[in-house]
Amino acid sequence: MNDLTNPVEVLGIDAGGTMTDTFFVRADGTFVVGKAQSDVDEANAVLTSSVDALAHWDTTPEEVFPQMVTCVFSGTAMLNRVVGRKGLRTGLIVSKGFEDFHRMGRAIQCYLGYAFEDRLHLNTHRYDEPLAHIHDTRGVTERVDSKGGVVIPVRLHEAREAARELVEQGCKAIVISFLSSYLNGTHERAVRDVCLEVIKEMGSNIPVFASVDYYPVRKETHRTNTTLLEAYAAEPSRKILANLSQRMKDVGAKYDVRVMASHGGTISWKAKELARTLVSGPIGGVMGSRYLAEQLGYENVACSDIGGTSFDMALIVKGKVSMHQDGDCARLVLSLPLVSMDTIGAGAGSFVRIDPYSNSLKLGPDSAGYRVGTCWPAGGVDTVSVTDCHIILGYLNPDNFLGGILELDVPRAKQCVKEQIADPLGMSLEDAAAGVIELLDLSLRQHLRAMISAKGYSPSDFVCFSYGGGGPVHAYGYTMGLGFKETIVPAWAAGFSAFGCATADFEYRYDKSTDIGITKDSTTAEKQEAVNTLGACWKELADKVMEEFKINGFTEDDVTLTPGYRMQYLGQLNDLEMSSPLSDIGSPEDWDKLVATFDETYGRVYADAARSPELGFGVTAAIMRGSVETKKPSIPSEPDAGPNPPAEAVIGERPFYYGRKWVTAKLYKMESLLPGNRITGPAVIESDATTYVIPTGFETWLDGHRLFHLIEV
Amino acid sequence: MSTYTKKQVSDLVKGTLDWDTVHLMLSMPKDEARYKLYMEVLQENVSYDDKIILAVGPHLNIVESSKDQEIIIKCDCGHEFGHYSKNWKLNALIYVRDNVEKMKEVYPELMAPDTNWQVYREYYCPSCGIMHDVEAPTPWYPVMHDIQPDLKTFFEWLDMPAPAKI
Ligand SMILES: [Zn+2]
Numbered sequence: 001m002n003d004l005t006n007p008v009e010v011l012g013i014d015a016g017g018t019m020t021d022t023f024f025v026r027a028d029g030t031f032v033v034g035k036a037q038s039d040v041d042e043a044n045a046v047l048t049s050s051v052d053a054l055a056h057w058d059t060t061p062e063e064v065f066p067q068m069v070t071c072v073f074s075g076t077a078m079l080n081r082v083v084g085r086k087g088l089r090t091g092l093i094v095s096k097g098f099e100d101f102h103r104m105g106r107a108i109q110c111y112l113g114y115a116f117e118d119r120l121h122l123n124t125h126r127y128d129e130p131l132a133h134i135h136d137t138r139g140v141t142e143r144v145d146s147k148g149g150v151v152i153p154v155r156l157h158e159a160r161e162a163a164r165e166l167v168e169q170g171c172k173a174i175v176i177s178f179l180s181s182y183l184n185g186t187h188e189r190a191v192r193d194v195c196l197e198v199i200k201e202m203g204s205n206i207p208v209f210a211s212v213d214y215y216p217v218r219k220e221t222h223r224t225n226t227t228l229l230e231a232y233a234a235e236p237s238r239k240i241l242a243n244l245s246q247r248m249k250d251v252g253a254k255y256d257v258r259v260m261a262s263h264g265g266t267i268s269w270k271a272k273e274l275a276r277t278l279v280s281g282p283i284g285g286v287m288g289s290r291y292l293a294e295q296l297g298y299e300n301v302a303c304s305d306i307g308g309t310s311f312d313m314a315l316i317v318k319g320k321v322s323m324h325q326d327g328d329c330a331r332l333v334l335s336l337p338l339v340s341m342d343t344i345g346a347g348a349g350s351f352v353r354i355d356p357y358s359n360s361l362k363l364g365p366d367s368a369g370y371r372v373g374t375c376w377p378a379g380g381v382d383t384v385s386v387t388d389c390h391i392i393l394g395y396l397n398p399d400n401f402l403g404g405i406l407e408l409d410v411p412r413a414k415q416c417v418k419e420q421i422a423d424p425l426g427m428s429l430e431d432a433a434a435g436v437i438e439l440l441d442l443s444l445r446q447h448l449r450a451m452i453s454a455k456g457y458s459p460s461d462f463v464c465f466s467y468g469g470g471g472p473v474h475a476y477g478y479t480m481g482l483g484f485k486e487t488i489v490p491a492w493a494a495g496f497s498a499f500g501c502a503t504a505d506f507e508y509r510y511d512k513s514t515d516i517g518i519t520k521d522s523t524t525a526e527k528q529e530a531v532n533t534l535g536a537c538w539k540e541l542a543d544k545v546m547e548e549f550k551i552n553g554f555t556e557d558d559v560t561l562t563p564g565y566r567m568q569y570l571g572q573l574n575d576l577e578m579s580s581p582l583s584d585i586g587s588p589e590d591w592d593k594l595v596a597t598f599d600e601t602y603g604r605v606y607a608d609a610a611r612s613p614e615l616g617f618g619v620t621a622a623i624m625r626g627s628v629e630t631k632k633p634s635i636p637s638e639p640d641a642g643p644n645p646p647a648e649a650v651i652g653e654r655p656f657y658y659g660r661k662w663v664t665a666k667l668y669k670m671e672s673l674l675p676g677n678r679i680t681g682p683a684v685i686e687s688d689a690t691t692y693v694i695p696t697g698f699e700t701w702l703d704g705h706r707l708f709h710l711i712e713v
Numbered sequence: 714m715s716t717y718t719k720k721q722v723s724d725l726v727k728g729t730l731d732w733d734t735v736h737l738m739l740s741m742p743k744d745e746a747r748y749k750l751y752m753e754v755l756q757e758n759v760s761y762d763d764k765i766i767l768a769v770g771p772h773l774n775i776v777e778s779s780k781d782q783e784i785i786i787k788c789d790c791g792h793e794f795g796h797y798s799k800n801w802k803l804n805a806l807i808y809v810r811d812n813v814e815k816m817k818e819v820y821p822e823l824m825a826p827d828t829n830w831q832v833y834r835e836y837y838c839p840s841c842g843i844m845h846d847v848e849a850p851t852p853w854y855p856v857m858h859d860i861q862p863d864l865k866t867f868f869e870w871l872d873m874p875a876p877a878k879i
Contacts, residue, residue: 121740124736124739124740353741356745365740366737382716
């Protein structure tokens with residue numbers, strides 16, 4: 001039923017490769033999660049998933065959509081388009097003589113995204129097809145030097161010829177990217193205007209993208225890739241999102257759909273720079289963690305998301321998520337600020353094999369993905385996966401796998417594990433399967449520990465959030481013995497990314513490279529000039545931010561602008577991203593304030609003794625973030641119902657293999673458990689979307705926010 | 714351990730196997746059936762009956778002669794290059810590109826090596842004319858002997874009976 005005193009306000013969507021999750025939240029924080037198989041037509045999958053979710057409340061999209069105030073989308077379609085090289089045919093115009101740099105991928109692109117062994121293994125190095133083919137690439141004579149001065153004026157007649165050829169050849173968009181254009185964009189802009197003229201003369205209307213209008217940052221391979229993506233991959237997405245938006249409006253929606261972007265904010269689907277939404281899925285979880293942490297008062301959080309194919313980790317330190325300036329994605333270096341995450345290619349669906357040389361277990365690097373494992377014959381997989389082991393050992397319920405969508409063949413899984421793993425190792429079926437789980441847990445645990453200690457922290461400073469479809473199954477295993485303050489499993493772990501998207505700010509972020517350097521010998525006039533340069537960059541970026549918000553009908557009064565900068569000690573390689581202590585700068589004294597903030601932060605992130613103010617200070621980038629108020633999901637808050645689970649939550653028992661023996665695990669229904677309920681292992685808590693495993697030696701309790709706390713006893 | 718179909722191995726030889734599978738093959742321990750499948754695929758590509766033991770080039774194999782069980786090197790067309798322990802190149806037709814004119818046939822002017830420093834030596838089959846190899850040595854350098862497999866150890870590794878005359 002539709003309750004008007006407690007309306008459904010927020011919708012988060014995570015359209016993944018296999019499943020499309022929707023997450024609806026009412027004003028009081030109660031929520032439902034919907035699932036549907038992903039579809040080429042994303043709008044279809046979203047609506048099917050919405051129907052599935054809202055059925056839990058006996059209501060429908062037609063009833064709910066008109067009352068909703070916000071909707072955030074994240075999806076993998078754009079990424080898949082890039083990975084599968086199924087984008088728009090795009091022509092590329094570069095500085096003459098540099099036609100090949102795009103396909104050379106800075107040499108790094110031949111092994112980006114590889115497992116460590118393959119990076120070392122030269123035979124596996126390989127360049128993916130470039131986004132713009134060499135035959136669709138043209139050079140135009142021009143040159144701007146590293147200070148922004150014009151060395152060779154641009155030959156516009158060459159640009160005219162290039163544009164004509166590219167259009168004739170059938171290119172559907174043109175990208176222009178010249179060397180050092182981030183310092184002086186006049187050549188790119190002149191060529192852009194010529195291209196537009198030629199396109200018009202030819203009776204065409206294909207779009208033109210000058211890198212300086214989009215990503216005015218140093219490193220031409222990064223900048224060119226990113227601008228190319230804008231044409232190649234984002235243009236088609238714009239159409240899909242327009243369709244999604246329209247389909248929702250047809251059902252009565254009045255909100256504007258926003259999309260999760262790589263910097264951790266959400267942007268409108270109408271945004272000019274839609275390529276920023278290329279990486280979105282795993283970021284949702286980190287944003288959700290940050291929001292939960294802020295609401296519940298946790299300062300430091302280790303986020304862990306385990307899906308079928310990968311394990312993603314991120315750290316929130318003092319409420320802040322750290323950012324990568326030049327992220328990479330889909331084996332492309334990009335000029336996109338990216339929430340920094342560590343990913344390893346091992347997940348709940350990883351394949352398991354025996355290494356014939358060491359006669360030991362080997363996980364991955366490939367995984368069964370949506371094909372699950374040998375337990376699902378229809379999936380066509382003959383190699384054992386981690387999921388097969390879970391099924392055999394009683395971790396997962398074969399009769400209710402993914403809510404019973406798939407029919408599993410347990411005897412087949414047993415036979416495969418016996419033949420492929422247990423017999424070659426001379427072990428019993430159970431011990432072999434348990435060995436697989438232990439190996440995965442051990443490997444995840446080591447990576448989690450390494451990520452935290454590599455940044456100079458200890459797990460005891462952190463609370464660990466565990467989510468994703470596989471998080472609750474493994475939470476005990478990969479946190480055991482690490483010494484986290486606490487391990488928390490949200491009851492909506494499987495829809496956590498969708499939830500996280502809904503918690504992200506409506507925020508644009510623009511960056512511009514700068515070359516500002518001030519030493520202790522610099523004069524006041526030089527400091528003044530530095531301040532002027534940075535101030536002008538902020539102004540330019542703020543205008544871009546405002547331009548985007550105006551598309552959605554916001555005015556300057558609605559927007560909160562937060563300037564930032566990346567600073568480093570001159571001569572060092574690593575810079576740090578800072579929020580500016582000042583909203584605007586004008587005097588040489590302001591420079592000292594920027595420096596003081598950096599110096600203090602550097603001492604905190606590394607060590608006071610590592611500070612090197614004697615080198616002087618440089619600003620490598622200006623950053624501007626602008627955000628407007630949005631409705632965010634409330635965290636549920638329910639009264640304590642005591643430690644004993646209600647009778648309807650107890651759904652039976654199942655044999656469960658743990659610690660080298662079969663034990664009897666009690667089974668609970670997650671949705672029926674109440675705050676305060678305390679459950680001692682061995683126990684398995686099931687819901688349609690996920691399974692939460694509490695083995696012997698662990699217990700868990702549910703708090704009033706529907707967060708499970710996992711405790712080693 | 715992974716297993717592959719004969720079709721996949723055949724595609725690998727032809728160079729048409731999808732990259733994801735090739736990558737997996739490169740990254741994972743070699744599958745047990747590979748040698749057998751690989752030799753079957755090579756054998757199907759040639760018209761002679763002599764048993765192929767190992768490939769030394771895209772159209773050149775080490776075979777066990779059906780005549781006298783000697784281990785020899787043989788072109789796909791059937792031309793025999795002699796015993797496998799000797800350098801087959803010495804029995805090939807050799808074309809040397811050692812001046813500007815000859816280099817211009819394969820590379821644009823000024824983009825080829827100076828032939829006083831480096832020449833190209835091309836090795837062709839005397840029967841069918843297929844090119845088996847190209848060397849790029851300094852002009853005076855002896856004919857290179859590229860590969861001398863230790864077949865006895867190789868068959869021990871494979872854990873298979875070795876041909877009688879290796
Ligand atoms: Zn021949």
